[in-house]
Amino acid sequence: MAGEVKLPRLGQGMESGVVVKWLKSEGAQVEQGEPLYELDTDKVTQEVESPLSGVLLKIVLPEGEAAVGTTIAYVGEEGEQVPDAAAESKSAAASPEPEPQREPEVVSEPFMPAPAASLDGGEPDTSKKASPLARRLARERGLDLEGMTGSGPEGRIVAGDIKRAAVALDSSAAPPVSAGAAPGAVERVPLTNVRRTIARRLSEAWQAPAFQLTTSADMSEVLAMRARLRERVESGERPPSIADFLTKACAQALIRYPDVNALWLANAIEIHHAVDIGIATATDRGLIVPVLRACEQKSLSELALARRDLVSRTLEGTISLEELEGGTFSISNLGTYDVEQFVAVLNPPQVAIIAAGAVVEHPVARAGEVEIAPLLTLTLTCDHRAVDGSVAAEFLSAVKGFLEEPGLML
Amino acid sequence: MPTSTTTRFSYREAVRDAMSQAMRRDADVFIMGQDIAEHGGSQKVTLGMLEEFGPGRVRNSPISEMALTGAGIGAAMLGMRPIVEIMYEDFLTLAMEQLVNHAAKERYMSGGQLKVPLTVRTQGGAGWSSGAQHGQQTEGWFVGVPGLKVVYPSTPRDARGLLWSSIYDDNCVVFFEHVQLYNQREELPEEIEPIPLGKARIVRIGTDVTVVAIGPLVHEALAAAEQAEQEGISVEVIDPRTLQPLDEEAILESVRKTSRCVVAHEAVRRMGIGAEMAAVIQEKAFDWLDAPIERVGARFTPLPFAPGLEQASVPRREQVYAAIKRTVGSR
Numbered sequence: 223m224a225g226e227v228k229l230p231r232l233g234q235g236m237e238s239g240v241v242v243k244w245l246k247s248e249g250a251q252v253e254q255g256e257p258l259y260e261l262d263t264d265k266v267t268q269e270v271e272s273p274l275s276g277v278l279l280k281i282v283l284p285e286g287e288a289a290v291g292t293t294i295a296y297v298g299e300e301g302e303q304v305p306d307a308a309a310e311s312k313s314a315a316a317s318p319e320p321e322p323q324r325e326p327e328v329v330s331e332p333f334m335p336a337p338a339a340s341l342d343g344g345e346p347d348t349s350k351k352a353s354p355l356a357r358r359l360a361r362e363r364g365l366d367l368e369g370m371t372g373s374g375p376e377g378r379i380v381a382g383d384i385k386r387a388a389v390a391l392d393s394s395a396a397p398p399v400s401a402g403a404a405p406g407a408v409e410r411v412p413l414t415n416v417r418r419t420i421a422r423r424l425s426e427a428w429q430a431p432a433f434q435l436t437t438s439a440d441m442s443e444v445l446a447m448r449a450r451l452r453e454r455v456e457s458g459e460r461p462p463s464i465a466d467f468l469t470k471a472c473a474q475a476l477i478r479y480p481d482v483n484a485l486w487l488a489n490a491i492e493i494h495h496a497v498d499i500g501i502a503t504a505t506d507r508g509l510i511v512p513v514l515r516a517c518e519q520k521s522l523s524e525l526a527l528a529r530r531d532l533v534s535r536t537l538e539g540t541i542s543l544e545e546l547e548g549g550t551f552s553i554s555n556l557g558t559y560d561v562e563q564f565v566a567v568l569n570p571p572q573v574a575i576i577a578a579g580a581v582v583e584h585p586v587a588r589a590g591e592v593e594i595a596p597l598l599t600l601t602l603t604c605d606h607r608a609v610d611g612s613v614a615a616e617f618l619s620a621v622k623g624f625l626e627e628p629g630l631m632l
Numbered sequence: 633m634p635t636s637t638t639t640r641f642s643y644r645e646a647v648r649d650a651m652s653q654a655m656r657r658d659a660d661v662f663i664m665g666q667d668i669a670e671h672g673g674s675q676k677v678t679l680g681m682l683e684e685f686g687p688g689r690v691r692n693s694p695i696s697e698m699a700l701t702g703a704g705i706g707a708a709m710l711g712m713r714p715i716v717e718i719m720y721e722d723f724l725t726l727a728m729e730q731l732v733n734h735a736a737k738e739r740y741m742s743g744g745q746l747k748v749p750l751t752v753r754t755q756g757g758a759g760w761s762s763g764a765q766h767g768q769q770t771e772g773w774f775v776g777v778p779g780l781k782v783v784y785p786s787t788p789r790d791a792r793g794l795l796w797s798s799i800y801d802d803n804c805v806v807f808f809e810h811v812q813l814y815n816q817r818e819e820l821p822e823e824i825e826p827i828p829l830g831k832a833r834i835v836r837i838g839t840d841v842t843v844v845a846i847g848p849l850v851h852e853a854l855a856a857a858e859q860a861e862q863e864g865i866s867v868e869v870i871d872p873r874t875l876q877p878l879d880e881e882a883i884l885e886s887v888r889k890t891s892r893c894v895v896a897h898e899a900v901r902r903m904g905i906g907a908e909m910a911a912v913i914q915e916k917a918f919d920w921l922d923a924p925i926e927r928v929g930a931r932f933t934p935l936p937f938a939p940g941l942e943q944a945s946v947p948r949r950e951q952v953y954a955a956i957k958r959t960v961g962s963r
Contacts, residue, residue, distance in 0.1 A: 355891050355922040374923065374961040381891060381922045 224298030224305070225274045229283075231290045232263060232270075233543035237362040239263045240287045240415065241294060246278050252297060259294075264419040265510065265546045267539055272297065280304045287388050289362070352379035359384040364418045416508040427568040430486070431606045434565050435618050438597040439625040441581050445596055447628050462526040464598070465555050468578055470525055471624035473497045473517035474631040476551055479617040483550045485571040486608045492571075500549035500569055501529060503536045511569060512536045513549040522632060557581065563599040573608040576621070577601040598625065638821050644677050644814040646788035647753070650795035651678070651715055653824055655685055658713065661799060662689040664700055665717030665753075674719050675755055675814060697726035701752065705735050705804075708750040713799055721756035721770045721808060735804035736779030750804045751795070757810040757848065757898060758946045764934035767811075767942075769847070769899035774806045775876045775908065781829055782876040784808040786850035788818040790873055793827030801829060810847045810898075832879035834886070838868035841892040841959050843952060844883055844909055845869060849896040849928070856952035865960055875905050883909065884917050891922035892959040896952050901929030926955035 229239055240262040246252050258272040274297040283294040296304045350367040352360070356379045360367055363384065370387055372379035413421070444467045451461035462470075476483040476497045485492040497518040500511040512532045517525060535541045552575040554566040559580065566577035579599045586595045600621060604614045624631040641649065654661045662685075663678060669692045672679030682690045693700040697718055704716040718724055724731070731752065738746045758767040774782045781803055785791040791809065798805035835850060836857055845853040850871045857867035868886050872879055887893045893913055895906035910925040931945045 353891075353922040354918045355920055358919040375958065378923075378961070380961065 224279050224296040224302045225276070226293040227258070227273060227295040227297055229261070229288050229290050229292045229294050230270060230273075232261070232268070233265070233547055236263055236290060236543065238287055238289045241283050241285050242267060244281055244284065244295075245269065246272075248278055248281055250278050252276065252278050262415060263543060264415040265543055266541055268542060274298075277302075287363075350379060351377060353381065355381045356384050359388075363388050364422055414507070416510070420508050423570065424567050427570050430568055430570065432568055432603050433606050433611065433614075434601050434603050435611070435614050436563065436599065436601045437618055437622050438584075438599045439622040440586070441596045441598045441625060444625055444628050445581070460526075460530075462522050464557055464581060465553075465578075466522060466526040466529060467625060467628060468555065468576075468598075468621075469499060469501075469514065469517060469529060469553060470522050470631055471621045471628075472499060472551065472553060472576060473520075473525075474624055475617050475620035477518050478620055479613060481613050482574045482604070482609055482617045484573045484608055485550065486573050486605055487571060491573070491608045494550040496550070498548055498550045500552035500572070500575075501533060501536075502552060502554040502566070502569075502575075503533055505537055505539070507539065510536050510541075510546065511549065511552060512541055512545050513547065551575070553578065557598075563601060565601050566603050568603055568605055570605075573605040574614070574617075575603050576618075577603065638819040640817050641788045641792070641820045642814060643785075643788045643791050643809070643816045643818075644675065646792035646818075646820065647677050647795055647809060648679070648681065650792045650799070650824060652681060652684065654713070654796065654799045655681075655689060660711065661713045661715065662691065662707075663715045663717065664691045664693050664704060666693055666695055666700070666719050668692060668717055673717060675809075675811060677753075677755075677809070677814075678717070697723050698730055701727035701730040701735070704750045704752070705730060705738070705748055708735075708748045708804075709738060709746045713749045713751075715751045715753060715799065718752060718754040720766050721754040722765050722768050724752075724754060724770055724774075724806075727752070731774070731780065731804070731806070732777050736777050739803065740779060747802045748804045749800075749802045751798045751801075751807055752804065753795070753807045753809065755809040755811050755814075757812055758930075758935055758942055759812045759848075761937055761939050761942055762935075763937040767935045769808075769897065769930070771806075771808045771846075771875055771897075772899050772903060772905045772908075775878075775905055779803070780876065781805040781874065782808070783829060783874050784810075784846050785873055786810075786813065786845075786847055786871050788816060789820055789825070790827060790833065790871070792820065793825050794829065794873060796824050796826045797829050800826075805829070808847070812848050813851075816851075827873070829874045830877040830879055831874065832870050832872045832882035834868065834882070835871050836867065836869040838866035838890065840866045840890055841894060841956050842868045842870060842883070842886040842890045843894045843896060843956065844886075844906075845871060845896040845952070846873075846875065846905065848898055849947065849952065852947070852949045853894075853896055853952050855949040856956060859949070859953050860956050865956060867956060872909075878909070878912070880912055880916070883913065887913050887917045888920040891920055893921075894926040894928060894952065894955040894959060896928035896947060896955070898946050899929055900932050901927050902932050904929045923959040923961060926959050928952050928955050 242260040242262050244259045245257050252258060252272045254275040255271050257269040259270055260267055261270045276297040277300045279296040279298050281295045352367050359381055365387055367379055370379055370383055373383055374380035448461050455461050480493050480495055483494050483497055496516055499514045499517050501514055502511050514529055514532055551572055552569040555578045557578055557580045562579040562582055564577050566575045569575055581596045581598045583594050584597045585592050602614055602618045668678040669682040669690050701716055704714040707714045735748050735750055738748050771782055771784050774780050783794050783798055783805055785794050798807050843853040853869045857869055860867050868890055870886055895909045897904050897906055906927045906929055913925055928947045928951050933945055936942045936945055
């Protein structure tokens with residue numbers, strides 16, 4: 223009997239994915255482990271390997287969203303019968319168009335593809351009549367029931383409505399870039415999976431009672447060390463950047479203050495003694511935070527290499543889902559922009575994130591004299607449920623200390 | 633494959649065959665009831681058994697359900713496997729004290745020193761203008777008594793296999809037969825295939841709505857499913873067969889697949905076994921439900937004698953079909 227290719231769970235919390243493209247066509251021979259299709263999750267797009275060897279008998283889901291565990295294709299022996307093939311081909315013959323075209327009334331009646339219900343304070347939307355199944359599906363897909371039309375009895379929103387809405391949403395997820403919109407025109411950009419995830423997670427973060435502490439570090443020593451390193455590295459190599467020094471300083475300080483290297487769980491605070499730092503990265507798909515593992519064990523140059531590799535793969539979109547999970551602390555760095563200071567929003571369940579601006583020369587008063595010093599302004603955001611102000615202050619001054627005396631952290 | 637000849641059994645003959653085969657095999661098995669010997673019982677289920685097994689093992693009893701049931705309990709506690717026939721399930725009320733306070737409790741209260749391997753067979757149901765005291769469906773009353781098992785087969789095969797398991801179960805089993813099913817026929821092998829208590833049967837596979845039906849409503853549900861199929865609604869039909877213990881997993885698995893459920897029985901809707909099943913489903917499969925669970929059962933009235941009124945009060949195919957349609961809504 224033909225084997226099923228099911229939509230895999232590629233990471234924690236993954237409930238669904240969007241098949242973007244098949245790399246093999248029906249009737250083609252595939253080997254186990256060979257890339258079979260491209261899958262877009264709420265974080266990355268990646269190639270997924272065939273779990274089976276044989277002939278790709280049928281592609282059930284040519285493209286579009288499906289829940290984890292859904293059968294999306296069959297692989298088996300040449301000429302083998304595929305379950306439900308008759309039903310599939312019947313519906314395909316009746317309407318060769320993809321799902322959204324079959325439900326034009328839903329597509330033409332736009333609804334707000336808003337972030338998850340948790341945006342309004344964690345409570346599900348109870349104002350709409352909807353079946354338990356429909357509510358669950360909406361929750362899992364981050365859809366808002368508001369504005370959706372129910373097709374069930376008494377206008378109840380049922381599972382079919384959610385599925386149609388999700389399909390409509392995904393079909394419009396990659397809108398064509400309008401070449402030269404008319405002045406004053408309004409553009410409506412449907413939310414992509416990445417955007418929805420950003421919205422949901424940041425809205426969650428916004429509910430935490432957060433506080434911020436700000437300090438400035440004199441970066442003279444770091445800049446001097448960088449200048450020396452630049453002379454020593456071989457041609458073509460780059461010395462560690464300011465961001466690498468900052469990552470190293472944070473890793474060292476987190477070892478001293480593990481209370482800041484922690485996760486806020488429902489019933490407990492999970493304190494970590496390995497330092498896995500999330501590096502907030504701006505991509506053309508939106509903000510993505512890959513995780514740099516075991517920072518406490520890496521030398522400055524190892525850290526620099528690993529960070530550069532992680533960021534470049536994130537920008538390319540070739541990063542794997544596992545690399546986006548499990549951070550214990552985050553760094554958001556806008557140093558390459560003309561921004562001196564800003565406040566970062568927590569990256570739950572992490573309890574702290576540090577925001578770094580650009581290194582800018584400032585007049586500073588020292589022993590009655592005014593000097594010019596390159597300053598890096600750091601703002602630490604903490605979840606007050608887990609971290610108290612004094613611990614946060616000690617941690618922040620440790621980071622500052624390492625940056626001002628970089629020899630101490632090497 | 634062993635070459636096994638099959639015979640066409642009616643539901644009535646299947647019940648009789650289970651009893652006869654058990655009595656041939658085991659001297660401990662015997663039957664008691666009103667008019668069951670020479671007369672063969674009010675529904676002729678035991679017809680001919682007196683001739684084969686004699687008056688010692690096919691015993692007419694006085695018209696006292698309490699005495700009859702009590703005698704069965706006593707014999708069971710002393711090592712026999714009696715089968716007691718209560719002529720109509722309406723008359724189980726007269727045996728209630730024995731069933732509820734003794735048959736269900738002795739094993740528990742003796743700390744397992746005693747057991748009550750008694751089978752109480754009874755029959756009932758509407759459709760023959762029997763009036764308010766001879767056609768009630770009372771299975772739901774017994775499901776609420778810890779210590780009793782409750783079985784309600786809908787086909788000859790299930791009747792024979794389940795009655796066999798009931799006779800050999802070490803607890804008291806109340807076994808419901810429906811008078812309208814006695815002439816249902818099915819090809820069965822000579823050898824009995826025992827069916828374990830507490831296992832549901834998927835009667836029909838479908839994807840859009842699950843109908844959990846018992847007794848005659850299984851057949852009504854199948855007819856309703858055929859009708860719904862014409863409109864593209866795919867109906868799964870499940871017969872729990874045993875109501876206590878109830879095969880919750882089979883029901884839940886089906887409902888999680890279809891997201892919709894209709895429960896159907898001939899007993900009155902209120903406090904019927906369907907109410908319990910609906911409660912279990914909403915507790916354990918709430919997040920899978922796409923529509924309210926529909927209950928199909930008789931109207932809340934004593935069963936009318938007038939044939940037209942009787943028909944109007946008990947559920948049949950039309951009511952199951954209408955409930956299926958309500959669960960799928962304007963899909």
